[in-house]
Amino acid sequence: MSLCRIALVAKGTTTKSKRKAKAKHSKATTKSAKTAKKRVKRKTTKKARASSGKKASAKGKGAVKASKPAPKKRATKAVAKAATAKVTAKKTAAASKRRGASRSTKPTAGPTTVDAPAADPKPIPKTRLSQKQLGEFKYLLLAKRAELQGNVVNMTDQALQRSEGGEGGSSSMPIHMADLGSDNWEKEFTLDLIASEQALVKEIDEALARIENRTYGVCVATHKPITLARLRAKPWAKYCIEYARKREEGRLP
DSSP: OHHHHHHHHHHHHHHHHHHHHHHHHHHHHHHHHHHHHHHHHHHHHHHHHHHHHHHHHHHHHHHHHHHSHHHHHHHHHHHHHHHHHHHHHHHHHHHHHHHHHHHHHSOOOOOOOOOOOOOOOOOOOOOOOOHHHHHHHHHHHHHHHHHHHHHHHHHHHHHHHHHHHHHHTOTTSOOSHHHHHHHHHHHHHHHHHHHHHHHHHHHHHHHHHHHHHTOTTBOTTTOOBOOHHHHHHOTTOOSOHHHHHHHHHTSOO
């Protein structure tokens, strides 16, 4: 019985030692596998980092190469601009010198003012009056003109007679100062009448010229036709009734 127990104990110890050896072996294998995996990971990470660094450096080199020509172009443009600016400055300086020389050589004259060319007014349209109507108004104008000229002659003769009588010292000379003042007032009045009659004669001459040009009966300002009633009342009228009223009211020059 003792031998059997001893054999059994020996078997148990051998089995335990085998199990321990197997466990140690499995642990060693797992450790070696883990270390191998770690080494592989490290190598792969190193390779990835190296490849990424190479790519980044390559990109940086390409960007540097691409960005290098730009400063050259900018520099050339700046140089060209500077050169053109120098040339223009020289030209302007030479031109100013020439102008100064020409101004110094030319004789200095007074200030000259150049009037701007006036805009051509629109031509007056032709009249709608017939030839018979124009002849009637021409007859009226000529009759009025002759009447005014006769009045001007008479008034001038009267003014001359009064002045000659005052200077000669005849019996017609006023004795009192009041009579002398009234005489002077009459002279001034007659002179004003003569001026107004002469102005009216001038307007009649202009109306006769418009008849010859066939623009009679058309407003000179608005180019509207003048009514026959206004022409019969005032044959020398050159404005229509609306424009004439505005002129009298001071709303138009």
